Structure formats: structure tokens, C-alpha cells
Amino acid sequence: MDFDLTEDRQMLSDSLNRFLADKYPVDHRIKVAYQEPFHDPALWDQLAELGAIFALAPEDKGGFGGTGFDISVVFESLGRVICPEPVLGALMATRILSHTDANQEALLSGSMRAAVGLGEIEAPYDLSSIATEATKSGDGYTLTGRKSAVYGGQAAHHLLIAAKLDGKLAVFRVDAADADVTGYAMIDGGGAAEVIMENTPAVLVLEDAADAVQDAVNAGILALCSEAVGAMEVLHAMTVDYLKQRKQFGRPIGTFQALQHRAVDMLTEIEQSRSIVIKAASELDGPDATKYCAMAKNLIGRAGRLVAEEAIQMHGGIAMTWEYPGSHYAKRIIMIDAQLGDTDYHLSRVMAA
Amino acid sequence: MDLTFTKEEQAFREEVRTFFKENLPEDISSAVKAGSELTKDIMERYHAILAKKGWLAVTWPKEYGGPGWTPVERHIFDEESCKFYAPRIVPFGLAMLGPVLQKFGSQEQKDYYLPRIMSGEDWWCQGYSEPGAGSDLASLKTRAVRDGDEWVINGQKTWTTLGQHADKIFCLCRTDPDVKQQEGISFILVDLDTPGIEMRPIKLIEGGHEVNEVFFTDVRVPYKNLVGKENQGWTIAKYLLTHERTGIAGVGFSMLALEEVKALARKVMRNGKPLLEDPLFAARIAQVEVDLEAMKITNLRMLFKAQKQGAPGPETSILKIKGTVINQELKDLARRALGPSAAPFPGAITEGNLALAPENHANNAARYFNNRKTSIFGGSNEIQRNILSKAVLEL
Numbered sequence: 100m101d102f103d104l105t106e107d108r109q110m111l112s113d114s115l116n117r118f119l120a121d122k123y124p125v126d127h128r129i130k131v132a133y134q135e136p137f138h139d140p141a142l143w144d145q146l147a148e149l150g151a152i153f154a155l156a157p158e159d160k161g162g163f164g165g166t167g168f169d170i171s172v173v174f175e176s177l178g179r180v181i182c183p184e185p186v187l188g189a190l191m192a193t194r195i196l197s198h199t200d201a202n203q204e205a206l207l208s209g210s211m212r213a214a215v216g217l218g219e220i221e222a223p224y225d226l227s228s229i230a231t232e233a234t235k236s237g238d239g240y241t242l243t244g245r246k247s248a249v250y251g252g253q254a255a256h257h258l259l260i261a262a263k264l265d266g267k268l269a270v271f272r273v274d275a276a277d278a279d280v281t282g283y284a285m286i287d288g289g290g291a292a293e294v295i296m297e298n299t300p301a302v303l304v305l306e307d308a309a310d311a312v313q314d315a316v317n318a319g320i321l322a323l324c325s326e327a328v329g330a331m332e333v334l335h336a337m338t339v340d341y342l343k344q345r346k347q348f349g350r351p352i353g354t355f356q357a358l359q360h361r362a363v364d365m366l367t368e369i370e371q372s373r374s375i376v377i378k379a380a381s382e383l384d385g386p387d388a389t390k391y392c393a394m395a396k397n398l399i400g401r402a403g404r405l406v407a408e409e410a411i412q413m414h415g416g417i418a419m420t421w422e423y424p425g426s427h428y429a430k431r432i433i434m435i436d437a438q439l440g441d442t443d444y445h446l447s448r449v450m451a452a
Numbered sequence: 453m454d455l456t457f458t459k460e461e462q463a464f465r466e467e468v469r470t471f472f473k474e475n476l477p478e479d480i481s482s483a484v485k486a487g488s489e490l491t492k493d494i495m496e497r498y499h500a501i502l503a504k505k506g507w508l509a510v511t512w513p514k515e516y517g518g519p520g521w522t523p524v525e526r527h528i529f530d531e532e533s534c535k536f537y538a539p540r541i542v543p544f545g546l547a548m549l550g551p552v553l554q555k556f557g558s559q560e561q562k563d564y565y566l567p568r569i570m571s572g573e574d575w576w577c578q579g580y581s582e583p584g585a586g587s588d589l590a591s592l593k594t595r596a597v598r599d600g601d602e603w604v605i606n607g608q609k610t611w612t613t614l615g616q617h618a619d620k621i622f623c624l625c626r627t628d629p630d631v632k633q634q635e636g637i638s639f640i641l642v643d644l645d646t647p648g649i650e651m652r653p654i655k656l657i658e659g660g661h662e663v664n665e666v667f668f669t670d671v672r673v674p675y676k677n678l679v680g681k682e683n684q685g686w687t688i689a690k691y692l693l694t695h696e697r698t699g700i701a702g703v704g705f706s707m708l709a710l711e712e713v714k715a716l717a718r719k720v721m722r723n724g725k726p727l728l729e730d731p732l733f734a735a736r737i738a739q740v741e742v743d744l745e746a747m748k749i750t751n752l753r754m755l756f757k758a759q760k761q762g763a764p765g766p767e768t769s770i771l772k773i774k775g776t777v778i779n780q781e782l783k784d785l786a787r788r789a790l791g792p793s794a795a796p797f798p799g800a801i802t803e804g805n806l807a808l809a810p811e812n813h814a815n816n817a818a819r820y821f822n823n824r825k826t827s828i829f830g831g832s833n834e835i836q837r838n839i840l841s842k843a844v845l846e847l
């Protein structure tokens with residue numbers, strides 16, 4: 100047993116953390132996350148150059164990583180600076196494409212940005228009843244339907260869209276320019292898009308794609324949970340720091356036991372979160388990936404809410420402001436719950452597993 | 453034991469209902485329903501509608517033009533006003549300064565200010581908190597020094613709610629730095645037009661502007677703007693605190709929020725079924741419903757006791773703690789129910805057929821984040837627990 104990162108991954112983690120700390124100071128993050136295109140294209144390129152996306156795919160697909168631990172390392176670093184770059188789309192795209200022979204060079208080098216459109220307004224988490232339909236048209240296909248809250252969709256060149264083809268789940272590639280894509284900022288910063296398709300031309304990527312999509316969702320869940328762990332650790336550190344600095348009644352508020360115990364409860368939940376993420380990462384390519392990813396997302400949903408709400412409460416008014424970085428961490432941590440299945444959805448998946 | 457309202461109280465409820473049905477303009481209730489920031493115009497028009505009926509200064513006794521309601525009648529009014537999506541009455545002049553002037557003000561102050569509060573001519577804001585003085589309010593530093601028949605004020609107030617609409621601010625200022633903290637504070641009225649005052653907006657977590665910081669540099673106001681005696685400010689502040697203590701459970705708002713969440717969960721479809729049929733989500737709703745049902749009675753028990761004793765006691769801190777937690781839970785459910793449809797930044801995507809959330813729910817995430825304030829301000833829930841453990845449990 101060894102809970103340390105391998106040397107390679109430690110190096111990846113260190114260089115990413117250094118790069119992000121340097122290039123993504125929180126003021127910059129807050130600015131770009133809310134102004135079009137809701138990320139920083141120049142930093143996207145540099146992040147890709149650093150290998151952050153190559154790390155998400157295995158060697159035989161053109162990357163240099165691709166295991167659960169590689170994914171976890173990258174996203175935890177992104178979470179530490181609540182980075183709004185649309186890396187999740189790249190990860191889920193490479194997971195899907197890895198079930199095909201597609202060349203992934205453009206995707207992994209970052210020159211082509213992809214977003215993955217799965218959920219719909221009335222089927223946000225469970226994809227069994229999505230309404231988007233594919234129709235054969237000549238020697239290609241067209242899609243009709245609406246994908247909602249497509250994360251990173253505002254910045255994507257290509258969209259990978261899940262649609263029903265003869266009643267089965269299939270994945271298609273749509274050129275963003277061919278669909279009606281409306282991008283917007285999210286409440287926690289970063290961008291998403293509504294993608295509306297009406298007989299929109301599409302290229303079939305994968306027929307009978309249920310397993311590939313589930314694999315991409317599992318990887319996406321692991322990524323989001325790792326991001327949450329990174330963000331929670333920073334927010335917790337900020338909170339503990341504030342408890343030491345802030346004085347009321349002539350002493351640091353961190354000397355009040357009522358607050359001390361709650362800061363410890365946050366720590367406990369974060370340690371539990373880290374553990375379930377490690378478990379999910381180690382199972383990502385195994386037969387029970389779906390179950391362990393569901394467990395991770397359920398735990399992170401609960402822990403995230405506790406950490407975000409307690410951080411705000413224990414800071415007092417200051418954490419209610421836009422100017423205080425902690426408020427942005429709290430928003431991101433809370434909103435992660437609504438991506439790829441929330442606490443309750445994943446509890447029901449664990450119950451069914 | 454009898455849980456029914458008296459005949460008179462029931463008749464009063466009917467009267468309030470009829471009033472709202474007939475007098476609350478549609479554009480005001482829809483703005484409240486949508487949960488966006490209310491404009492000054494809406495708040496002023498709503499106040500004027502209540503004032504005309506004599507129902508604006510709900511806590512004022514009859515002699516000052518209030519309706520002279522009992523706590524239970526006030527509770528009924530709150531409940532009904534929520535049901536009709538009426539705005540909250542802006543409390544600073546009406547619920548805070550008014551009662552202070554009635555108890556501590558000079559005749560001249562009462563004659564001048566009270567009618568102006570009632571007519572809406574003056575919009576007041578509350579200048580208590582400072583960057584260094586939040587929970588420990590008595591440590592406030594904003595200094596007021598007497599110079600002949602003037603005060604000279606220097607310092608900074610913060611978190612000033614709706615200060616951007618206000619033309620006056622009531623301040624707690626340090627007037628004697630050499631005595632015990634609580635004994636050197638005075639309550640002073642300040643016109644925001646006075647030279648030397650600068651107000652800057654504070655943007656909140658969800659992007660809204662409802663609070664401000666206020667800087668005072670050699671601000672000169674007449675000595676007669678002092679309320680009560682010099683260095684009596686802390687007594688006044690404490691009086692206000694006990695005065696404020698009914699209605700803090702926000703039962704009316706939570707009852708409405710519960711109905712809204714249920715309606716939303718019936719409307720939101722998940723894979724061919726309404727979300728309300730998801731047993732896990734339904735259980736979350738049911739759980740808050742149980743707590744709220746108990747809170748309604750806890751609230752009435754405390755109102756009843758206050759009515760008998762003449763003043764609410766420290767046990768009403770329970771209402772603040774549990775009342776805010778219940779309301780925050782409901783706001784959490786309203787956001788959670790939408791899933792990813794709660795994600796857009798408020799106003800980012802409002803066009804009709806592009807909207808992700810059902811009508812009036814586009815701001816659910818923003819409301820959830822904004823509502824975290826309720827367990828922080830007005831004495832944080834930790835401070836309420838301190839009050840309970842000292843004053844009720846005598847620990």
C-alpha cells in the first residue's frame with residue numbers, strides 16, 4: 100500500500116500548482132470567469148502546453164496519463180484556484196473518443212476545444228429519457244433537440260452530443276458553428292451554453308454508446324469531486340486563517356470553542372472526501388467504477404455543502420461579499436453538486452448498485 | 453390549551469386578506485415573486501399603500517399613528533402579506549428608529565422625524581456595524597467629538613443595508629473613549645448630505661447591491677441630533693434589540709417558500725415524472741415541513757408569552773436560530789430542485805424560450821447564496837446561542 104503520488108504525478112501536480120498560482124491569481128479568476136468568453140483563452144493554451152490535457156488520456160490514445168489518479172491530480176489543482184477553463188469538456192470528450200479510433204491530437208493539444216452535451220432540462224442526470232433525436236440524412240445524420248447547461252459549451256469548437264438513434268444512446272459530433280449555441284456565465288463563474296439543434300448536421304462518433312458515455316460521466320464525476328477537494332481545502336485553510344486573524348471581544352474568534360469544533364468538522368469531512376476520491380480514482384477503469392463514482396459524488400455533495408456554508412457562517416459578513424475570494428470558492432463548491440448528478444441522485448445510484 | 457385564533461383575530465385576518473387582494477398592485481407582487489432586487493420605487497409605493505390604510509408603522513402605538521396591533525395581530529399581518537407576495541416593510545425608519553425616538557427622543561425630534569418616517573419623506577439606514585465591530589458591536593470606534601453646538605464625526609460604518617436609497621443614517625458613535633466600552637457610546641442622527649460623507653457600494657456574493665460602506669471625515673452635525681442622553685447609546689441599542697425580537701422567525705416567509713418549493717417540485721420533470729415523486733427529494737421537503745409546523749407553534753407560544761408579559765424575553769433567540777435555518781433549508785431545496793437549470797448567473801439568460809428554470813425561479817441559486825446572510829446579521833446564530841446559554845440556561 101502506498102498513498103503517495105508517483106514521482107511523475109507529483110511533478111505534474113507541482114508544476115500545475117505553480118503555473119496556476121502564478122497565472123490564475125484569484126482577482127484574475129474572478130474577472131475572466133464572469134466576462135465573455137467566461138475563461139481565458141491565452142491561459143487555456145498555456146495550460147494545454149503544460150500537458151494538462153495530455154495527462155487526461157492514455158499513451159495509446161496520444162496522451163501520457165489517463166488513469167483515475169492522473170485525472171484527480173489535474174482537477175484538484177484546477178480546484179485550488181477555482182479555474183474556469185473548460186477542461187472538463189476535454190476530459191469527457193477524450194473518454195468518449197477513446198472508445199473509437201479517432202485521432203485526438205487536436206483535442207489533447209488544446210487547439211480544438213470540445214464540450215460534451217448530455218443532460219437536458221427534463222433529464223439532467225439520468226440519460227435514459229433524453230429527447231434529442233438523431234435522424235439519418237443522406238450518408239450523414241441530423242440532430243434535433245436541446246442540450247442544457249452544457250459546461251464549457253460557450254467556448255467549444257466541437258460539441259459531442261448524446262442523442263437517441265433508433266431508440267439507443269449514440270454520440271455525435273456537431274460543429275459549434277452549425278448549432279444554435281447561446282453562451283452565458285454561470286452563478287459560480289465560468290461558462291455554459293444552451294445548445295439548440297434543429298435538423299443540425301452531425302457526424303456519428305459512436306453507435307450504441309451507453310457504456311462509453313457512462314465511462315465519460317464516471318471520469319467527469321471523478322474530476323468534479325477532485326476539483327471540489329482542491330477547492331474545499333483552500334476554503335478551509337482560508338477559514339482557519341481567518342479564525343486566527345479576526346478579533347472580536349478582544350480575542351481571535353478562533354479561540355471560541357463553538358467555532359473550533361466546527362472548523363474540525365469541516366476538516367473531518369474534507370479528509371473523508373479525499374478518501375472517497377482516492378477510492379473512486381483507483382476504481383475508475385474497473386467493473387465497479389459507476390458505483391464508486393456515485394459514492395464519491397454523494398459524499399462530496401454533502402461535505403461540500405457543509406464546508407461552503409460553514410465557511411461563510413464562520414467568516415461572518417465578509418464572506419458574503421464578491422470581493423472576498425472565499426465567497427467564490429463557496430459558490431463553486433455548492434454548484435458542483437448540480438453537475439453530472441447531485442447528492443440524492445447518486446445516493447439512489449448507490450442504493451441500486 | 454386552545455390553538456384557534458379568537459373570533460376577532462380571524463376577522464382581522466379576513467380584513468388583511470381583503471386589503472391585499474384589493475390594494476396590492478400586480479407589478480409589485482410579481483417583482484417579489486421573481487425574487488429580483490426591488491427598486492426604490494416599488495418599496496416606496498408599497499409603503500404609501502400601507503400608510504394610506506394606517507398599516508405602515510406596524511409596531512407603533514396608536515398615539516403615534518400606528519395601528520396599535522397586538523403581537524398576534526402583527527403575526528397575522530406578516531403571514532398574510534407574505535401570502536400575497538407583498539414586499540418586506542423596510543425596517544430602518546419604521547421598525548428601528550421610530551420606536552427609539554418614541555422612547556428616547558425629545559419632543560422636538562418626535563414631532564419632526566416621526567411624520568417624515570411615516571410619509572416616506574426620509575429614508576433611514578442603520579449605521580451600527582464597522583469593519584472591526586460586528587458581533588462585538590460595543591467595540592465600535594467611529595468617533596463623535598462635541599465642538600460647541602456640533603458633533604464632529606470621523607470613522608467608518610459598513611454593511612449599511614439599502615444605504616444607496618437613504619438620505620439619513622442613525623449611528624452609534626464613540627463619545628467617551630475613557631470609560632467601559634458600553635458606557636461611552638451615543639446614538640446620533642446624521643443627514644447623508646452632510647459634507648465629509650462618502651458611500652461606496654459593496655457587491656454581495658451573488659452579485660447584488662444591497663449593502664454599502666460609509667466613510668465619515670470631519671462630518672459636522674448639530675448637537676441636537678443626539679438621541680437620548682450622551683453615552684446612553686448602548687442602552688438604546690439594546691432596547692431596539694428586544695423590540696425587534698418578534699417576527700424574527702420569518703414564519704410567513706417560510707410558509708410561502710414551502711408552498712413554492714412544493715409547486716416547483718410538481719412542475720419540474722425528471723425523466724418523465726415530477727420531481728416530487730422522487731422519494732429522496734420528497735423526504736427533504738417533508739422534513740422541513742415538520743420543522744416548520746413546529747416552528748409556527750413555537751413562534752405563537754413566544755408571541756403569546758410576550759403579549760402576556762409585555763416584552764419578549766431572551767428565549768426568542770430560538771426563533772432567530774431555527775427560523776433562519778428552516779428558511780435557508782427551503783432556499784437550498786429551491787435551488788436543488790432545478791439541478792443544472794439553477795446554474796446561470798442571474799439575468800444571464802432570461803429570454804423566454806431559452807430560460808432554463810420555470811417562471812420566477814431563475815434566481816433560485818442567487819437567493820440561496822444571498823440568504824446565507826440571515827444567520828449572520830441581526831446577531832449571528834452563534835451570538836444568539838451565547839444569549840440563550842447565558843440568559844436562559846445561566847451557564
Ligand SMILES: Cc1cc2nc3c(=O)[nH]c(=O)nc-3n(C[C@H](O)[C@H](O)[C@H](O)COP(=O)(O)OP(=O)(O)OC[C@H]3O[C@@H](n4cnc5c(N)ncnc54)[C@H](O)[C@@H]3O)c2cc1C
Pocket residue numbers: 345347348352355357358412413414415416417419577578579580581583585586587588610611612613614663825828829830831832833834835838
Ligand atoms: C447582508 C448584510 C446586511 C447587513 N446590514 C446591516 C445594516 O444595515 N446595518 C448594520 O449596522 N449592520 C448590518 N450588517 C452587519 C451584521 O450585523 C454583522 O455582519 C454581524 O453583526 C456579524 O458581524 P461580522 O460580520 O463582523 O462577523 P464577526 O463578528 O467577525 O463574526 C465572525 C464569526 O465569528 C462568530 N463569533 C463572533 N463572536 C463569537 C462568540 N463570542 N462566540 C462564538 N462565535 C462568535 C460569528 O457568529 C461569526 O460566525 C449586515 C450584514 C450583512 C451580511
